[in-house]
Every structure is written in structure tokens, then in C-alpha cells.
Amino acid sequence: MKIPDSAALKASSAPQKKKPLYRSLFFQILIAVVAGVLIGHFWPNIGSTLRPLGDGFIQLIKMIIAPLIFLVIVTGISAVGDVKAVGRVGVKALLYFTAATLFALVFGLVVGNIVQPGAGLNIDPATLSQDAVDAKTGHAVPKDAAAFLLDVIPTSVIGAFANNSLLQVLFFSVFFGAAIVVIGRQRCMPVISLMETVLELIFKIMSWIMKVAPIGAFGAMAFIIGQYGLDTLGTYALLIAACYGAAIVFIGLLFLVAWGFARVPLWQFLKYTREEFLLALGTASTEAVMPRIMTKLTNAGCSRATTGLVVPTGYSFNLDGAAIYLSISLLFLAQAFGHNLDLGQQLAALGVLLLTSKGMAGVPGSSFLALSATAAALGIFPVAGVALLLGADRLMDSMRVVVNLLGNCVATFVVAKWEGQFDRGVMVRAFRGEITNEDSAIMLGKEEAFEEQELERLSEGQEPSPKFRGGPVSGDIPRFEMSRPGQRQETPISPD
DSSP, rough: OOOGGGGGTTTTOOOOOOOOOOOOHHHHHHHHHHHHHHHHHHHHHHTTTTTHHHHHHHHHHHHHHHHHHHHHHHHHHHHOOOOOHHHHHHHHOOOOOOOHHHHHHHHHHHHHHHHHHTOOOOOGGHHHHHHHHHHHTTOOOOOOOHHHHHHHSOOOOOHHHTTTOOHHOOOOOOHHHHHHHHHHHHHHHHHHHHHHHHHHHHHHHHHHHHGGGHHHHHHOOOOOOOOHHTTTTHOOOOOOOOHHHHHHHHHHHHHHHHHHHHOOOOHHHHHHHHHHHHHHHHHTTTTGGGGHHHHHHHHTTBBBHHHHHHHHHHHHHHHHHHHHHHHHHHHHHHTTTTOOOOOHHHHHHHHHHHHHTTTTTTTTTHHHHHHHHHHHHOSSSOOOOOOOGGGHHGGHHHHHHHHHHHHHHHHHHHHHHHHHHHHHOHHHHHHHOOSSSSHHHHHHHHHHHHHHHHHHHTTTTTTOOOTTTOOOOOGOOOOOOOOOOOOOOOOOOOOO
């Protein structure tokens, strides 16, 4: 992106017209979600056939997630230039994730013991069938700790990208970025320049994909309501109320954590990211907003390296909403079969859930796998009893998606602040509606507004905004250009 020189200041001094409401992405997604609910409720047969719209949009997002994570992490690490700092970010993120997940599980158990959502149901185990659970999970079995850790190491780098195995892509990306730091940024500048150019292309593709986000949200919401209906709410009223009530309290605790550790006003952050959260709700998928939420976090003062490491890792290791749901659902099932778990049994269940809840993102029927493994380990109620949750599971997606996504955003702020890679002044600018770096402008499709903003900054004698948060300014990375056959073109390299 080229910022015009100061001679263009007068030409751009006219006040910018306010964008009409109908062009707002948030407004478009909101209308699409409401329309999807209405179609699914009043014409369920039509709503059930609209699933391809939502699935197609999510596939468009998944198409670019693996290369996006690779390029963001590698360029972020190369900008930091410190392999030890990257290691510290990883360790601190895992410590935070473990503490947050453990607290979410304990909190869910406390809520389940107080509310008693399954008490009085008196389910007869003889009426249950394992077939429904097997169909949901695809006959898969939960991985043990060793298998899960080994699965993080890709047997083929190309396979990791082809299968969209985010932890494997992240694992390779850290090694690649660390190699650039060790070999030297100057020597690797042609590679960095090429990767930055490719990343700009992916950002631009993402901005195009987001234009069809309302269609994806409409199709996904119409399918969910048309397939499962609103009548299910009455059947599982107490369980749903317990889970959503626990989620609201947990979000309140996240507000305190964000303000106490990083001085981040989470209400303003939610207003700043309302489009992403509404889209995640509409599609019932956090993956659908991963690229945008990473961009918003870097625009709000978190370094690219920290964001690139924490967010993808959190998608597998920091599923707070899923942890709350698992612990409450476990007690719901035990109570439905007439069992009141004592403290020892609940602590044993806590340990099993802590292990089985890792790596759940993107696994079909992952919550059923985790609960089945816990039921088998405790031996209190039949594994087939997990089928009782088939009707309510889909209705919990909204709760899980919001808490999971918000929990990972708070984790990014906390770890970035902990590592000294968070600029609160930049966060304040972002919450005011400014674009604080060039790459965010490309991803969010706001290049013109960014150019006007930069003209104003330059006219006031301020420094230009960086190419990305925690990275160099735009001119420090040379553009990668292709020359015609027979022509030799030297790429200028700026001194570090």
C-alpha cells in the first residue's frame, strides 16, 4: 500500500462521508441471522436444505487458515528476532491455558452441583442405544496424552497444510521462524519479502471472502433452527439455563481478568469486535473468524508474534466454553441416572476431562468423545447415556463459541502484556476506530481510510504506522517483484 505524499493533504482534507448502515458488515450479519432464525422456524424444511451456504463459507475460511497462520507466525518471529522470547510466549500461553481450563471445569462442576439440572429425570439405561453416539463421533476414540502430543509433530509438512492441522502447521512455523532468526534477518530478507507479499495477497482474499459472510451466517442459522427447532429448548430448559448462566458469570470473570492484568476494557473490545462475534454466533464456528480476530488483536496493540502463537494454540488448548459445558453435562448425566457423585468421583472426573478436553477443536462429536471417555473411566453410568445430550448439544454451540473466542482473546492480551509485547496506547486508538497498521487495513478492507489517517498523522509530524504490530514500518521490508526474462532486477535491502 502506498501512502501519498504531503502534497495530497489538502485534497484529502474534506470530511469523510459516514458509511450507510446497510453497508455495515455487522448490520448485514445481524439481518442474516434473524432471517435465518425465521426461515428455520417457520419453514424448517427449507431451512434444513440451506446448510451448504454455511458450510461453503466456512470452507472458504479454512482454505486460507493454514497459510495465514504459517506466514503470520514466521514474519512475526522474524520481526521479534529473539528465539528465547518466542519460547517464553509459548510457555506462558500454555500456563495460562491450563489454569483457565482447570478453573472453567471446576466452575462448571460447582454450577452443576448447585443447579442439579438432571435431578428427577430417572432415565432407564435399558432404553438407550450406543448407535446414536457412534454416528455422532464416527466410532472415534479419544486420544491419550502421548498420542495427542505426537500428533502435534507433522509426518509431512505438506500433509499438515493439506489437512488443515493447525497445531502441526504452528509447530513447523515456529521452527521456520526460529531458523530465520538464527541465520539472520538480512540474509533471509528475500524470503521475508516474498512471504510478506504473499501474506498481503491472503489478506486481500480474506477481505473478499468476508463480503459473503452474511450469506454464510444466514444458511448456517437457518439449518440449525430448521434441523433442531426451538422446541428443544423446553426439553432441556434447566440444562441450557445452567450452561448459559455459567457462561455469563464466566464472561464477567474474564472482564475482571482482562482489566486486572492488561487494563483492557472488555466491553469496548466486544464493541470493537462485534462483527466477528456475531459471525461466530451465526455460523456456530470460531474458525470462521480466526483470521479476522487475529487481525483485530494485532490492530489493538498485541504483537503479531504473540497473536500468531496464542490464538491458534488456544483453539486446541483453551476451550473455556467447552470445558464449562462438559463439566455441567457430566453432572447432568449422572443425576439423570440417579447418581450423586461424591467429591472423590468429581475430582477423578475433573482429571479425565482436563485431559480429554484438549485438542477438541475441529473434531466431529468431540464433546461426546470427551464425555464418553469420562463415563467409561468412572463406570457410574453407561457410555450410551451420552446420547441424552444429542438434542441439546447443538443449542450449546452459541455459548461455547462466545466463551471460547472471548477466552482466547483475553489470553492473547494477558500473554502479550506479560511478555511486554502489548501497546495499550495503540489499543485505545483501535477502540476509537483507527487502523493502527498497514496489514490490518488490507485484511479489513479499509485501505482508503488508512491512507487518509496516515496523511493526517504525517501532517501532524507523527511517525508513520508500522507494517504490522511489533514489526517494522512499511518501508523497511522491500517489495518482492518479478522481472521479465532477460532482465535482472536487484531487490534493495534496507539496513537493520
